[in-house]
Amino acid sequence: MSGYELSSRFEASVGSTWSAGHSQIYPELVRLAADGLVEAGEPGPRGRKTYAVTAAGRDAVQAWLADTEPDRTVRDEAALRTFFLWLMTPEAARDHVQDELDAAEQSLDGLRLLAARRRPATPAERSQRIALEAGLRTTQARVGWARWALERLDDQAGRDDHPPG
Amino acid sequence: MSGYELSSRFEASVGSTWSAGHSQIYPELVRLAADGLVEAGEPGPRGRKTYAVTAAGRDAVQAWLADTEPDRTVRDEAALRTFFLWLMTPEAARDHVQDELDAAEQSLDGLRLLAARRRPATPAERSQRIALEAGLRTTQARVGWARWALERLDDQAGRDDHPPG
Numbered sequence: 001m002s003g004y005e006l007s008s009r010f011e012a013s014v015g016s017t018w019s020a021g022h023s024q025i026y027p028e029l030v031r032l033a034a035d036g037l038v039e040a041g042e043p044g045p046r047g048r049k050t051y052a053v054t055a056a057g058r059d060a061v062q063a064w065l066a067d068t069e070p071d072r073t074v075r076d077e078a079a080l081r082t083f084f085l086w087l088m089t090p091e092a093a094r095d096h097v098q099d100e101l102d103a104a105e106q107s108l109d110g111l112r113l114l115a116a117r118r119r120p121a122t123p124a125e126r127s128q129r130i131a132l133e134a135g136l137r138t139t140q141a142r143v144g145w146a147r148w149a150l151e152r153l154d155d156q157a158g159r160d161d162h163p164p165g
Numbered sequence: 166m167s168g169y170e171l172s173s174r175f176e177a178s179v180g181s182t183w184s185a186g187h188s189q190i191y192p193e194l195v196r197l198a199a200d201g202l203v204e205a206g207e208p209g210p211r212g213r214k215t216y217a218v219t220a221a222g223r224d225a226v227q228a229w230l231a232d233t234e235p236d237r238t239v240r241d242e243a244a245l246r247t248f249f250l251w252l253m254t255p256e257a258a259r260d261h262v263q264d265e266l267d268a269a270e271q272s273l274d275g276l277r278l279l280a281a282r283r284r285p286a287t288p289a290e291r292s293q294r295i296a297l298e299a300g301l302r303t304t305q306a307r308v309g310w311a312r313w314a315l316e317r318l319d320d321q322a323g324r325d326d327h328p329p330g
Contacts, residue, residue, distance in 0.1 A: 013248060014245055014248050016239065016244075017239060017241045017242075017244035017245040017247075017248070018239060018240060018241065018242075018245045019237075019238040019239045019240065058252070061249065061252060062252055062253075065246060065249055065252060065253055065257070065261075066253075066257065069264070070242040070243040070245075070246055071242045071243075072184075072242070072243060072268065073184040073240075074181065074182060074183060074184045075183060075184065075238075075240055076182045076183065077183075077235040077236045077237070078235040078236075078237060079181075079182035079296065079299055079300075080179055080182040080183045080235075081230060081235055082182075082292065082295060082296040082299060083178060083179050083182070083292055083293055083296045084226065084230055084292065085291075085292040085295060085296075086287075086288035086289050086291065086292040087223070087226060087227055087230060088227075088230055088231075092230070092231065096230075099234070103237065122251075123251035124251050126250075126251065126321065127247065127248055127249065127250040127251040128248055130247060130250060130314050130317060130318075131244065131247035131248045131250075133310055133313065133314065134244055134247060134307065134310045134314075135244075137306040137307070137309060137310045138303045138306045138307060138310070140306065141302040141303045141305065141306035142299065142302070142303060144302060145298055145299045145302045145303070148298065149295050149298065149299075152295060153295075156291065
C-alpha cells in the first residue's frame with residue numbers, strides 16, 4: 001500500500017477516532033520502516049513507494065492492544081467551548097451551536113455512506129463495522145443535542161426579550 | 166478560589182470535555198498569574214493561596230472564544246482500539262467492549278448526578294447545563310453502543326461455534 005492509499009484508508013476508517021494528516025503519514029512510515037515494523041514492497045504506479053506490515057509490526061499492534069488500559073484523556077475543544085456560551089453574545093452562542101450541528105451532520109453523512117457501502121465479510125470488516133457503529137451513535141447523539149441546544153438558546157433569548165410580568 | 170477548589174470544580178464541570186490533573190493546575194495558575202490573567206487574592210483557610218480572574222483574563226477567554234474554528238482534532242484511543250477487535254482473542258475483544266461499557270456507565274452516573282443537583286439559575290449555570298446535556302447524550306449513546314457490540318460479538322462467537330450447514 002502506498003502512503004497515499006494508506007492516508008485515504010486511514011481517513012475512511014479510523015479517521016473518526018484518530019486524526020492524522022497526510023503530512024504525518026509519510027514521516028511515520030519512514031520511522032516504522034526504520035524500526036522494522038513495515039517494509040518497502042514493489043514500487044507502485046508511477047514509481048510510488050509501497051509498504052507492507054511485517055510480522056514484527058503486527059506483533060507490535062497486538063502488544064499495544066494487550067497492554068494496559070487505553071488512555072482515556074479527553075481533549076474536545078468544541079465541547080469545552082460550550083461551557084462558555086454565557087461569555088459570548090447571543091448571536092455568537094447560536095453560531096457556535098449551529099457550527100456543532102453542521103459538523104456533526106457532515107460527519108454523520110460520511111459515516112452513513114461508509115456503513116451502507118457493503119456488508120462486512122472478513123473479521124477485519126466486522127470489527128470496522130462495530131467501531132463504525134460507535135461513531136454513528138455518538139454522532140447522532142451530537143446532532144440531537146445541537147438541535148435541542150438551539151431550541152433552548154432560542155427559548156432563553158425569548159424569555160430575556162419578554163420578562164415575565 | 167484556591168488551586169484545590171479550582172481543580173475540583175474543573176473536574177465536575179468541564180472535566181467531561183477536557184482532562185487536566187491536579188499536577189497541571191498549579192503550574193498553570195503560576196503561569197497565568199505571571200501573564201496577569203489571574204491574580205493572587207486573600208489567603209484562604211490554612212494560608213492557601215487563592216486566585217481570581219482579572220479583566221485581562223476574561224478578555225483572553227473571550228478572544229479565544231471569538232477566535233477561528235475550534236480544533237476538531239480527534240484523539241480517542243479507546244474507540245480506535247475497537248477497529249482492531251479482530252486482532253484480539255474473542256475473550257480480549259469482549260473484555261475491551263465490557264471495559265468501554267463500564268467506563269461509559271460510570272461516566273453517565275456522574276453526569277446524571279450533576280444534572281440532578283439543581284436547576285440552573287445564572288447564565289453560567291445555564292451554559293453548563295447545555296454543555297452537560299451533550300455529555301449525557303453522547304455517553305448514553307456509548308452505553309447503548311457497547312451493549313449492542315457485546316451482543317454482536319456473542320452472536321459472532323455463536324456462529325463460529327456452529328457454522329451453518
